[in-house]
Amino acid sequence: MFQTSILASGSKGNSILVRSRDTGIILDAGISMKRIWEAFDALELPRSLVKAVIVSHEHSDHTRSAGALCRSLKVPLFISPDTYAYCSHRMGRVDERLVYFEAGVDFMVGDILVQPFRSSHDAVDSCNFTFAHDDRKLGVAIDLGYFTKLTLLKLSEVNTLVLESNHDLQMLMDGPYDWNLKKRVKSEHGHLSNEQAVGLLSQVLHPGLQNLILAHLSETNNHPDLARNVMSNYLQSIRSDIRLLLADQYCHTPLIDI
Ligand SMILES: [Zn+2]
Numbered sequence: 709m710f711q712t713s714i715l716a717s718g719s720k721g722n723s724i725l726v727r728s729r730d731t732g733i734i735l736d737a738g739i740s741m742k743r744i745w746e747a748f749d750a751l752e753l754p755r756s757l758v759k760a761v762i763v764s765h766e767h768s769d770h771t772r773s774a775g776a777l778c779r780s781l782k783v784p785l786f787i788s789p790d791t792y793a794y795c796s797h798r799m800g801r802v803d804e805r806l807v808y809f810e811a812g813v814d815f816m817v818g819d820i821l822v823q824p825f826r827s828s829h830d831a832v833d834s835c836n837f838t839f840a841h842d843d844r845k846l847g848v849a850i851d852l853g854y855f856t857k858l859t860l861l862k863l864s865e866v867n868t869l870v871l872e873s874n875h876d877l878q879m880l881m882d883g884p885y886d887w888n889l890k891k892r893v894k895s896e897h898g899h900l901s902n903e904q905a906v907g908l909l910s911q912v913l914h915p916g917l918q919n920l921i922l923a924h925l926s927e928t929n930n931h932p933d934l935a936r937n938v939m940s941n942y943l944q945s946i947r948s949d950i951r952l953l954l955a956d957q958y959c960h961t962p963l964i965d966i
């Protein structure tokens with residue numbers, strides 16, 4: 709068994725559960741602990757499943773309850789040293805739970821292999837991830853302004869992909885953000901647009917890729933129907949039968965078999 713649920717995703721908070729039969733990992737805890745447990749209850753999962761919390765980068769939409777979660781569950785917090793230096797003041801006491809990881813160096817949590825790799829984003833040491841168990845692989849690429857050869861290489865064999873589809877470029881440019889923030893979002897260190905998500909997907913598509921979950925949608929600069937249409941138009945044009953889902957800011961996805 710190898711499953712994922714996007715507990716929440718968007719500019720206001722992100723959290724992703726990855727689980728084998730006995731090992732659960734929470735990647736990012738940018739929503740309240742209460743909301744994480746509400747999702748667990750709805751999915752009928754025990755809290756004791758969680759064996760680790762991993763933080764991808766220091767932005768508060770990824771770190772909000774990470775420290776509290778590790779203390780309450782008495783599980784390790786996997787984080788890079790530079791990321792921790794930037795957000796330790798928001799974590800509370802986690803010293804005895806800290807486990808440092810490094811981009812490019814794989815590690816195990818229970819029976820799940822975690823592969824962090826660097827992403828282009830305006831954070832001190834931002835990472836994207838793959839998770840492998842048995843012969844199945846999950847890729848998570850959210851919070852990236854640009855994709856590199858490394859991104860494509862790492863995501864080239866995943867069976868399920870959680871992919872950022874943050875904004876519609878026209879909505880961003882016409883929208884209420886000030887010019888500096890617009891520039892940041894669309895820069896190489898910001899977030900992927902709907903079209904860029906199609907560009908990335910088109911380069912990692914292979915017959916083994918079965919589920920695509922669009923994530924980190926902006927509530928201000930995107931609309932779920934728009935993100936879905938841009939991607940599904942592309943998928944139809946190449947006659948792909950990949951299953952397309954959307955993550956939501958306020959509601960978790962069902963458990964998806966990776
Ligand atoms: Zn971020």
Ligand SMILES: [Zn+2]
Binds near residue numbers: 719767851924
């Ligand atoms: Zn984010």
